[in-house]
Amino acid sequence: MPTISAESMARRPSLAERRKTQTRFEIAKTAAKLFAEHGTADVTADQIAAAAGIGLRTFYRYCRTKEDxxxxxxxxxxxxxxxxxxxxxxxxxxxxxxxxxxxxxxxxxxxxxxxxxxxxxxxxxxxxxxxxxxxxxxxxxxxxxxxxxxxxxxxxxxxxxxxxxxxxxxxxxxxxxxxxxxxxxxxxxxxxxxxxxxxxxxxxxxxxxxx
CATH class of the missing domain: 1.10.357.10 (Tetracycline Repressor, domain 2)
Known part of the structure; x- marks a missing residue:
């Protein structure tokens, strides 16, 4: 069976990192859709979190502001x-x-x-x-x-x-x-x-x- 080198393992993001990246992108896509439709003034972080299927605390774990x-x-x-x-x-x-x-x-x-x-x-x-x-x-x-x-x-x-x-x-x-x-x-x-x-x-x- 082929082995995976330590160098290759170091370059490959962990499962947790890949999940974090995917979650962050899903939040971004949700926010982008809402902003495109309504602008930022009428969209809250709560609305973005709810539409993305996450809690507000989780939203702020990934994003500093709703615009970010x-x-x-x-x-x-x-x-x-x-x-x-x-x-x-x-x-x-x-x-x-x-x-x-x-x-x-x-x-x-x-x-x-x-x-x-x-x-x-x-x-x-x-x-x-x-x-x-x-x-x-x-x-x-x-x-x-x-x-x-x-x-x-x-x-x-x-x-x-x-x-x-x-x-x-x-x-x-x-x-x-x-x-x-x-x-x-x-x-x-x-x-x-x-x-x-x-x-x-x-x-x-x-x-x-x-x-």
Whole structure:
């Protein structure tokens, strides 16, 4: 029988951690649905907890505020993008490779429910400062995470300013693409989709960085 190395076991999240992550995402999805329909002013933490099938104490064990509850829903695409980049060759990815990874992260295999919920949530942000604050914080965190990833892949001789520009331009392109897609009520696939707009935004915002 094959054995599992200690290194492999260390990388694999425990069952408790996987359950915690799943619970946190279910809370986020529930909150996102309610906020998309009603905005934050008319939705309470009690309502989110009840709709998610958990107690209020459990809700606050996972979320600091009702607005923070949506964070896993909005950061999921960026996490998939970073994971895709990190799983590639151990070198600085090209802008075309970053673009392709972003498209994959925003292209659902079959289930488009999460993408539709995200679109509704982004639409609700137009009139909700609390939600916009969470959204911008998530984007800034994602840009910082991308910069750290690129720095690790590029090596000691890389120009840190160029890496920051790449991280800022590509992360900003994805944010703008998603916001425009939501504002125009774009489809989940094909022309006008989030993935389609990402290609245009990354291409235009990184034009000056291309060799």
């Amino acid at each position: 509850a949506i964070e896993p829903m909005l950061s999921a695409g960026a996490e998939r993008w970073l994971a895709d980049i990190e799983s590639g060759p151990r070198r600085l990815p090209t802008l075309e490779e970053l673009e392709a990874a972003a498209v994959r992260a925003l292209t659902p295999d079959t289930d488009t429910e999460d993408l539709r919920i995200t679109r509704g949530l982004l639409q609700a942000m137009a009139d909700d400062q609390a939600l916009r604050s969470v959204w911008h914080r998530i984007n800034l965190d994602g840009e910082d995470a991308l910069y750290r990833t690129l720095t690790g892949l590029a090596g000691a001789d890389a120009d840190p300013l160029r890496l920051r520009l790449i991280a800022g331009a590509t992360a900003g392109a994805i944010r703008i693409a998603l916001e425009q897609w939501a504002a125009t009520n774009g489809p989940t696939s094909g022309p006008g989709s989030a993935a389609d707009l990402v290609v245009r935004c990354i291409s235009e915002l990184t034009a000056g960085l291309r060799d």
